Amino acid sequence: MGDQFKGRVTKCLAPEYPNTPQGRGSEDNKFREEPMTEFAKNDRNRVRRGHNRARYDEDTVYGILDSHFLCHIAYEVDGQPQIIPTSYWREGNRLYWHGASKSRMIREVTSGKEACVTVTHLDGLVLARSAFHTSANYRSVICYGRPELVTDDAEFERQMKLFFDQLAPGRWDQLRPMAAQERKATALVVMEITDAVAKVRTGGPNEDEEDLDWPVWAGHVPITMQQRGPVGAAEGIKAALNHRLMPAYDWNNK
Numbered sequence: 001m002g003d004q005f006k007g008r009v010t011k012c013l014a015p016e017y018p019n020t021p022q023g024r025g026s027e028d029n030k031f032r033e034e035p036m037t038e039f040a041k042n043d044r045n046r047v048r049r050g051h052n053r054a055r056y057d058e059d060t061v062y063g064i065l066d067s068h069f070l071c072h073i074a075y076e077v078d079g080q081p082q083i084i085p086t087s088y089w090r091e092g093n094r095l096y097w098h099g100a101s102k103s104r105m106i107r108e109v110t111s112g113k114e115a116c117v118t119v120t121h122l123d124g125l126v127l128a129r130s131a132f133h134t135s136a137n138y139r140s141v142i143c144y145g146r147p148e149l150v151t152d153d154a155e156f157e158r159q160m161k162l163f164f165d166q167l168a169p170g171r172w173d174q175l176r177p178m179a180a181q182e183r184k185a186t187a188l189v190v191m192e193i194t195d196a197v198a199k200v201r202t203g204g205p206n207e208d209e210e211d212l213d214w215p216v217w218a219g220h221v222p223i224t225m226q227q228r229g230p231v232g233a234a235e236g237i238k239a240a241l242n243h244r245l246m247p248a249y250d251w252n253n254k
């Protein structure tokens, strides 16, 4: 698969995006000089509800994808919607995930049908003075595409290393090599992202003017995902833990 995909357009930063990473830091951030690439809007990815929170640019979409590990994969089997959580990683405009070769999810998503992959970060609780305006801060992405099985062994190995680099950089090379039977039991799936969209909510509550005097606390409470200290296995440890684990979640080291 090449690096040019249908459904992506290149354009200058629009004035409504002054606070995106691309817009920051420039004296005149209304329009930046370098073009940015966006996913084209169409019937399946155009956000209607809360469209001011929609982002179609690659930097936002990829940024959200790259700072998480858990996705949900949706597909349809004989008219029945299915959704399966699993871990994933990204390379270029492609998402990858792996699973048991015999799993129904792998079989179904590689049978030529469309799938939808979603990733969500919960960034905070938004406590308004009314139930109606109580909300959450979040960054979410929805990607659409047609997954395929990766059958090439060299590509399988290269992608598994990328996956492990996301978990614990350097660990793949330290592990006992995969046995032929283990390779056979593990399937790798790739999905070119044909359409994608992100939705981002930040900040405090949006309240009705007449609620502002209501005597209850209002504001927002940031929430982050944190690693805890490692707990060694009970038996047989022969080496020290020498990786920085899951750098995407390692907020303390950013």
Ligand SMILES: Cc1cc2nc3c(=O)[nH]c(=O)nc-3n(C[C@H](O)[C@H](O)[C@H](O)COP(=O)(O)OP(=O)(O)OC[C@H]3O[C@@H](n4cnc5c(N)ncnc54)[C@H](O)[C@@H]3O)c2cc1C
Pocket (backbone or CB within 6 Å): 044, 045, 046, 047, 048, 049, 050, 120, 122, 135, 136, 137, 138, 139, 140, 141, 142, 197, 198, 199
């Ligand atoms: C923790 C959390 C709490 C939320 N609380 C509320 C709430 O209280 N009320 C509310 O209305 N919404 C809430 N949302 C937003 C919610 O995810 C949806 O955006 C919204 O409900 C979708 O409305 P709709 O079906 O009319 O979407 P439409 O705008 O019709 O969706 C059209 C297309 O936009 C894209 N899209 C829609 N939602 C998202 C999304 N979240 N991320 C990426 N792409 C998207 C999809 O491609 C979809 O097909 C919350 C989200 C999160 C993560």
